[in-house]
Amino acid sequence: DQQVKQNSPSLSVQEGRISILNCDYTNSMFDYFLWYKKYPAEGPTFLISISSIKDKNEDGRFTVFLNKSAKHLSLHIVPSQPGDSAVYFCAASDGQGAQKLVFGQGTRLTINP
Amino acid sequence: GAGVSQTPSNKVTEKGKYVELRCDPISGHTALYWYRQSLGQGPEFLIYFQGTGAADDSGLPNDRFFAVRPEGSVSTLKIQRTERGDSAVYLCASSLSPGSTEAFFGQGTRLTVV
Numbered sequence: 001d002q003q004v005k006q007n008s009p010s011l012s013v014q015e016g017r018i019s020i021l022n023c024d025y026t027n028s029m030f031d032y033f034l035w036y037k038k039y040p041a042e043g044p045t046f047l048i049s050i051s052s053i054k055d056k057n058e059d060g061r062f063t064v065f066l067n068k069s070a071k072h073l074s075l076h077i078v079p080s081q082p083g084d085s086a087v088y089f090c091a092a093s094d095g096q097g098a099q100k101l102v103f104g105q106g107t108r109l110t111i112n113p
Numbered sequence: 114g115a116g117v118s119q120t121p122s123n124k125v126t127e128k129g130k131y132v133e134l135r136c137d138p139i140s141g142h143t144a145l146y147w148y149r150q151s152l153g154q155g156p157e158f159l160i161y162f163q164g165t166g167a168a169d170d171s172g173l174p175n176d177r178f179f180a181v182r183p184e185g186s187v188s189t190l191k192i193q194r195t196e197r198g199d200s201a202v203y204l205c206a207s208s209l210s211p212g213s214t215e216a217f218f219g220q221g222t223r224l225t226v227v
Contacts, residue, residue, distance in 0.1 A: 004155070032214065043117070043204055043218030044156070089155050098208050098216040099144065100169060103155030 003027045004092050006104035014112050019077040021107050023090030026071065030092040034101065035064060035075045038087045047088075048075070080111045115139075117219035119205050125225045126195055134190040134222045138207030145188050146216060147180055148204040156204050162188060163211050195226045 005024045013019045021035075031052040036044035050057040050064045050073070057064050063076045077084055087108050091101040118137040126132050138145050144163055148156035158172040162182045170180070177195075182188040192199055202223050206216040 006155075034215075036218075041220065043119075043206075043220045045218070046215045049214055091155075097212040097214045098206075099146070099161055099211055100158050100172075101148075101156070101216070102158070103148075105153065105155050 001026070002105075003030075004090055004102050004104040006088075006090055006107045008107050009105070010108040010110070012110045012112060013080050015082060016079045019075075019080045019084065019109055019111070021075045021077075021088050021090075021109065023073050023075075023104055024071060025073075025092050025102075027092070027094065027102070028071070029094040030102070031095055032093045032097060033064070033066060033073050034091045034093075034098065035062075036089045036091060036103075037084075038089060038106070044089055077109075082111050082113060085109060085111045117205055117207050117217055119203075119219035119222050121222060122220065123223045123225075125227060128195060128197060128226055130195055132192050132195055132224065134192075134203050134224070136188045136190070136205030136207075136219060138186065138188070138205070139217055140186075142207035142209055142217075143185070144208045144211045144213065144216075145182060146206040146208075147188070147190050148206065148218075150202045150204055150221070152201075159190070168211070192224075195224075197226045200224055200226045 034049040035047040038044045087106045090104040147159040150156045160170040202221040206218045208216045
């Protein structure tokens with residue numbers, strides 16, 4: 001069973017607009033969530049995280065929102081830039097920081113000029 | 114080194130052969146993780162080391178897979194009697210300590226079993 005789901009395999013957004021990537025999870029024990037960005041032939045790089053005690057975390061152009069009751073989180077990128085084109089993975093863990101992360105399938109984001 | 118280093122970048126092997134994949138974590142990082150990423154999927158947890166010992170190996174798919182970290186730094190993932198289904202990108206990550214809120218990934222080793 002897929003405990004972390006990213007239901008959109010791909011997303012295309014115009015440069016300068018907002019990109020919204022979504023992630024759903026089923027395990028109520030998850031209390032720490034991360035977003036990773038991956039370019040081809042590179043490993044995932046950490047982007048932003050959020051603890052379950054918060055509902056929003058912001059870092060520059062990136063904001064993550066957490067809705068615990070809906071078991072849903074989203075990553076907002078604004079304004080979107082061509083360099084943001086990559087695969088984005090949502091990941092979750094259950095009280096162990098970044099240990100034993102459970103990843104979603106990823107969403108390929110393409111920013112069009 | 115500056116980041117997590119994995120060697121080789123690519124490995125092609127014949128079905129039934131033995132392979133070893135190496136991971137050099139970030140200097141000073143005590144926690145090390147192995148993940149496997151199949152095509153179109155996200156990374157899946159395999160095993161986690163704290164120091165020299167495997168703290169959690171619940172993600173290893175079967176007893177053909179084994180990993181070591183004898184000196185608490187470099188780790189080797191070993192796969193015996195490889196099968197075509199083992200083809201994937203094997204990712205290694207490290208973090209400063211087990212409770213760290215961020216893990217840093219290497220570029221991965223793409224294993225192809227033919």
